[in-house]
Amino acid sequence: MAETIPKQFEDKGEDQLSAGPLKTDEIQAHVQWWIKRTQQRHLESDEMKQDRLKLNFKPNDEELLECKGRIEGHYPLYILTKTLLAEKLVMDAHTSSLHGGVGITMTTVRERYWISSTEIPDKAHNQVLLLV
Secondary structure, eight states, X not given: OOOOOOGGGSOOOGGGOOOSSOOHHHHHHHHXXXXXXXXXXXXXXXXXXXXXXXXXXXXXXXXXXXXXXXXXXXXXXXXXXXXXXXXXXXXXXXXXXXXXXXXXXXXXXXXXXXXXXXXXXXXXXXXXXHHO
16 A cells, blocks of 8 residues: 655755644644544454444545534544554543543543544553553
8 A cells, every 4th residue: 555645744855844833734634644544544444344334434525534423513533443543542632631531531532533432442541541
């Protein structure tokens, strides 16, 4: 599978590098790139095939898979459970929810993402429990 590097990661030379902290839109572009890459990598996995039937996910304008559920206008992005991306999203949510515990962490995650299982990824779950 040929990997394409997003424009933000390409070597621009010293004169074209932006100085200062990352901007919100740059961070969001990187997160979307990782989600798309992870979804494409696992496209033919058994877990994804089973979830496709249950969760009714469809590609959006950016070709990211969204779960089309009962709440009109709210379509969380589909994330597989046993991936590094899921673990990192859970840990970020845990930190941003001020170490609020498993329930608050998963509520924070599900505001934007749908992790395919009702369980937190194993490694992230253990880390969250250790941090609480």
